Each structure stands twice: as C-alpha cells, then as structure tokens.
Amino acid sequence: MKGLAVGDLFIPKERMAELFGNEGVREFVTEILMVEFECKDRDDVRRKIRNMEANGPDSEPAPSDLKRFIGDADILAVHLCPVSRSILERANKLRVVCTARGGVDNIDMAALNERLIPVINTPHHNTNAVTEYVVGLMIAETRNIARSHFALRNGTWRERYPNTEFIPELSGSKIGILGFGQIGRAVAKKLKPFDVEILVYDPYVNKETVQESGYRSVDLGTLLRESDIVSLHVRLTDSTRGMIGEEELRTMKPSSYIINTARAGLIDLNALVRALKENWISGAAIDVYEEEPAPLHHPLFTLDNVTVTNHRAGDTRNAYWNAPVLMGKQLAMLLRGQKPRFVVNPEVLE
Incomplete structure (x- = not known):
C-alpha cells in the first residue's frame, strides 16, 4: 500500500x-x-x-x-x-x-x-490545548491579568479593577461545566488540583456517569445559580443557539464569570453586553465570535470587565x-x- x-x-x-x-x-x-x-x-x-x-x-x-x-x-x-x-x-x-x-x-x-x-x-x-486555555482564561479574567498587563504597558500602575472588592481564587470555588463531552470532561479533570467543586449540566449524559467522575450532575438553572464560574463546552445547534440569554445571565450570581471557548452563538451577544455593563455578572472571557476576524468595533472590546482573545484556545x-x-x-x-x-x-x- x-x-x-x-x-x-x-x-x-x-x-x-x-x-x-x-x-x-x-x-x-x-x-x-x-x-x-x-x-x-x-x-x-x-x-x-x-x-x-x-x-x-x-x-x-x-x-x-x-x-x-x-x-x-x-x-x-x-x-x-x-x-x-x-x-x-x-x-x-x-x-x-x-x-x-x-x-x-x-x-x-x-x-x-x-x-x-x-x-x-x-x-x-486539540483537547489538551483548549482545556489548558480555559483554565488560563478563568485565572486571567478573575485575577485581572490582562487588564494589569495592558495598564502597565500604557504607563499606568493600576490598583482598582471591576472586581477589586471581591477578587476570588479558584480554590474553594464552584465551577459549572456546561457540556460534558470530551473537552468538558477534560476541563473538569484539569481543575481538580485547584480544589474546586465541579457542577455539570449535560442532558445527554446520565447522572451516574457524572457522579462516578466525582462531580455533581445538576440542571441548568442550578448550575447557573450556584456556579462562581460557568464554562461552555457545547456544540452549536439549532437547539443550543442562544441558550445563554438574558434570563440565564440574570440567574447567575453578580460575582460570577462566564467563559466561552466553544461557539459564539451559544450566548446572546446583546444580553451578554448588557449583563456586563449592568453588572448582572462580574465578568467574562471570550475566545470565539460570530464573525471572525471580529470587527474592531465589536461591543465586547470596549468593556473593562471582559477578557477577549482571538480564537486561540486550540492553537x-x-x-x-x-x-x-x-x-x-x-x-x-x-x-x-x-x-x-x-x-x-x-x-x-x-
């Protein structure tokens, strides 16, 4: 042959x-x-x-x-x-x-x-590449790494950030994994050493499978209400498009964060921008966009409580x-x- x-x-x-x-x-x-x-x-x-x-x-x-x-x-x-x-x-x-x-x-x-x-x-x-990146985004957004870097590069020693009064550590946090496929499972496994509690929502994976992995299987509402960080790992289909909209974002805690390295269409962009502007949630980290390259006037790019990257997770x-x-x-x-x-x-x- x-x-x-x-x-x-x-x-x-x-x-x-x-x-x-x-x-x-x-x-x-x-x-x-x-x-x-x-x-x-x-x-x-x-x-x-x-x-x-x-x-x-x-x-x-x-x-x-x-x-x-x-x-x-x-x-x-x-x-x-x-x-x-x-x-x-x-x-x-x-x-x-x-x-x-x-x-x-x-x-x-x-x-x-x-x-x-x-x-x-x-x-x-690229499963490992994406999972490492997801954890990196969680830390970068919650600990203001990108914002601090940008400020120093522009001549400012910045002391205050959008979450200055309640900057969290991963340790002791509840992390919501939305989608328990290959990448969702790998992200959960990668987070274990950080001493976090993992909540999982995936209607296509039985509860026993999640529990056997050492995690909590919950409904979407519970995951959104309880999680300190929500990370999306769902395929984009007609049924999942816009699955995180105004109602879901309002369900999240004001101190919580949302991470999306999956597909842009999973989150209603207008609702997310409003949630960040009006502090329904504390922040977000976004690596994917409906249009790529994303336009320079993209509404997320003007906000201080979001970490944005240009589709680098699997690269x-x-x-x-x-x-x-x-x-x-x-x-x-x-x-x-x-x-x-x-x-x-x-x-x-x-």
Whole structure:
C-alpha cells in the first residue's frame, strides 16, 4: 500500500508522514509520498479555510503534486489541503482518507460516500490545548491579568479593577461545566488540583456517569445559580443557539464569570453586553465570535470587565503535531479490520 501525506503551514509534510510509521500502520505501507499544500502565512490559511467553508473544496486549487500522486495512493492524509471531487476522480486506488482536523469542510464527503471510502478525523487533537486555555482564561479574567498587563504597558500602575472588592481564587470555588463531552470532561479533570467543586449540566449524559467522575450532575438553572464560574463546552445547534440569554445571565450570581471557548452563538451577544455593563455578572472571557476576524468595533472590546482573545484556545504546535499520531491509532484499527472510534461516515463501513 502507498501512503500520501499532504503537509501545510501547521503540520509539515514530514510530520504528517509519521502517520505511516505508527505501529499497526507501517506493516501495511510500503511507500510514502509527500506533498505540500502551500500557504503564505496564517492570514492566507484563514482566507482559504473560509473560502472552502463557504464554497466547498473545489473553490481552492490543490497542489499539482497531489494531482500527480493521488492515482497511486491507497491512503491519503491531509490537514488543510482541499480534497475535491475532481481530485478524487483521479484516486483509483484510494481506500481511506485521514484528516488532522475535526471538521471536513475541505473534503468532498459526498464524493467519498459514493465510493464508500471512510474518512478518519481527529476531533480530539486539540483537547489538551483548549482545556489548558480555559483554565488560563478563568485565572486571567478573575485575577485581572490582562487588564494589569495592558495598564502597565500604557504607563499606568493600576490598583482598582471591576472586581477589586471581591477578587476570588479558584480554590474553594464552584465551577459549572456546561457540556460534558470530551473537552468538558477534560476541563473538569484539569481543575481538580485547584480544589474546586465541579457542577455539570449535560442532558445527554446520565447522572451516574457524572457522579462516578466525582462531580455533581445538576440542571441548568442550578448550575447557573450556584456556579462562581460557568464554562461552555457545547456544540452549536439549532437547539443550543442562544441558550445563554438574558434570563440565564440574570440567574447567575453578580460575582460570577462566564467563559466561552466553544461557539459564539451559544450566548446572546446583546444580553451578554448588557449583563456586563449592568453588572448582572462580574465578568467574562471570550475566545470565539460570530464573525471572525471580529470587527474592531465589536461591543465586547470596549468593556473593562471582559477578557477577549482571538480564537486561540486550540492553537498550539502540540495540537497540530500530535494529530498524525492520533490518526495513526485510528488508521491501525481500520487496517486490522476493526471500527475506529473517529470516523466521519461510519455508515460506509457497514
């Protein structure tokens, strides 16, 4: 079997090719081909991804070497590179596609489904990166780290902050985890050494599972009323869009904080801005926006009781470079005739 690794700005092709050296994979792969998907810089990456999200993988040109090599490849491994129908029409031997991302906006899933070709993805590649960042935002917002830094850089030794009279420590706090999926569980685990009480709301996870992990399973209202910090880890769907609105924010304690590294649409922006201006809650830390890059006049950017960052939570070298290893474990299962845990289109394996 031949493996084709396509690298890019974040995962060099040599690193991507390490997928084929994983135990359980290298026994099957006799030749490795490598291609680079050229991106000038991060701005170029963002433009290309946004274009493919809006217009599909055919909207971005694939590397010429990919067109040349794809006909011989049994396994294709990509990260950002477009995998369009026109490319797949050349892939006469292709048996599986592996992507170092959770999403598949750069891959023509319809074309692969027609040919019953499975797609292995890695939605867990940045779990640790995000969880570390969430804890960092909790501390940065509650302890005024960003505000103090900004003041000093601008020549001010600042002594008073929006929460000066009640600056908290994490120790002894109640942390509400809204969504107990992979990242929500990892955040809860990461917080254990801080001696906090974890409250969990997730209607799709049974109470016993939460309790066995050492946490309290509660309804949404209880979580909002009792938590000192609420952290969102929920998928954005029609049912979750705007799930934190005026009613929910008014339910929270005036001394509480809300953290969002998940999706912007989970929180009603207008309600959040009002909550921060009128001190329904003490503060917020926000890493995601409905429009990205966010406009410079974004209403959150003028408020003193919010820490804002530009979608950085999952952005570490480890998150990118570990993805080929994670993909390799899933691919090894497939090659041994087992069903991988992370397959975008599991129905093609039935």
